[in-house]
Amino acid sequence: MxxxxxxxxxxxxxxxxxxxxxxxxxxxxxxxxxxxxxxxxxxxxxxxxxxxxxxxxxxxxxxxxxxxxxxxxxxxxxxxxxxxxxxxxxxxxxxxxxxxxxxxxxxxxxxxxxxxxxxxxxxxxxxxxxxxxxxxxxxxxxxxxxxxxxxxxxxxxxxxxxxxxxxxxxxxxxxxxxxxxxxxxxxxxxxxxxxxxxxxxxxSPRVRPYRQAIYDYHRQALDIMGTDVTSGRTIMVNALEQLNKVNQSYPNSMIIQMFVNAKSNEIVEIFKQGNPQEKNQVIQFMTKMDAANASKYKSIRG
Incomplete structure (x- = not known):
């Protein structure tokens, strides 16, 4: 007992x-x-x-x-x-x-x-x-x-x-x-x-679209890539487009720099497998957000 x-x-x-x-x-x-x-x-x-x-x-x-x-x-x-x-x-x-x-x-x-x-x-x-x-x-x-x-x-x-x-x-x-x-x-x-x-x-209210894009990037894109990588990449491109718009409305913002510091390598590896249109879009968005590392994003083309 x-x-x-x-x-x-x-x-x-x-x-x-x-x-x-x-x-x-x-x-x-x-x-x-x-x-x-x-x-x-x-x-x-x-x-x-x-x-x-x-x-x-x-x-x-x-x-x-x-x-x-x-x-x-x-x-x-x-x-x-x-x-x-x-x-x-x-x-x-x-x-x-x-x-x-x-x-x-x-x-x-x-x-x-x-x-x-x-x-x-x-x-x-x-x-x-x-x-x-x-x-x-x-x-x-x-x-x-x-x-x-x-x-x-x-x-x-x-x-x-x-x-x-x-x-x-x-x-x-x-x-x-x-x-x-x-x-x-x-x-x-x-x-x-x-x-x-x-x-x-x-x-900041100016950064609200950034935070929505962060949710889309992770929950709607990354989390489905194990079963539907094509849809995941499409959603991720749209999220990066929204992040680029935040960068345009709030230039030189710290939060965009923190995003590229954390995510740049991941994004490059994901979109090396993308189609030509996705590659061109992502290179454009990332180069605008992180111009100092433009050569890194060009490597997406392979």
Missing amino acids: LRQLTLTLILCTGLLSVLHAQELDVKVTINTPTLQQADPKVFEELKAAIERFMNNQRWTNDAYQTSERIKVSIVLTVSEEYSATAFGGDLAIQAVRPVYGSTYETPLLSHLDRDVTFGYEQYQPIEYSQNSFNDNLSSILSFYAFIVLGMDYDSFSPFGGEPYFQQAQEVINTIPSSVAAANPGWQSLDGNRNRYWIVENLL
Whole structure:
């Protein structure tokens, strides 16, 4: 009887862990190529602290199975050492999404944030407080958690990521003006390629067609290519046309650059198998959105 009860408890505990798994599956790498003062063990603990923060926090009210967690890679390169506990550098973040009916994972986000400054002491926990500010590191990590969630939800339902982009905006709103002035990346005046502009673009009415196109690209095109590749490519061409229109109405927008950073290689490989009309259209659209890499898109013709 005791053995049966123990087995039942184990099964129930396992079921609860599946039903209540957190949303993100984050792997962190920390590079410290030039640091002199800080103890390397500090960064070993920082890696673990970031993973705990991102992976153990409940970011939504939805129930995720373990297999549904969003795979995220973070590479934090610490290149500035202001003191033994204050640092600067850049953060590369990538996130992927599974494609229905296949083992392929499509990139959702591939972004490099060059405006990362933070303080950290060994064994210091990183904590999240909704609607209030703790420190710059927790704010940066929370911001990107919500951006990843928003992009993932947008790819599964039209504008499904709206609540999470609004949460990312709320993270910015909680940054004290003195902190924003001392730590770049939170203000429009800091440049046109920072966290402020990511969320500004995503919530802008001018970018609504972009977000609809993102849904079409993923749910209506990629997710059907396992059974109907021709229809999938046709829908994807139409989605890229809409993205190009957003680029024309909102030139030099950060969100278009983020799209091509994440998707350019995928698009090239998909349309190498397209018909001549599709190839010409995609080359035209992508070259307008990403002129610096025009030669890459010409390779679609083979």
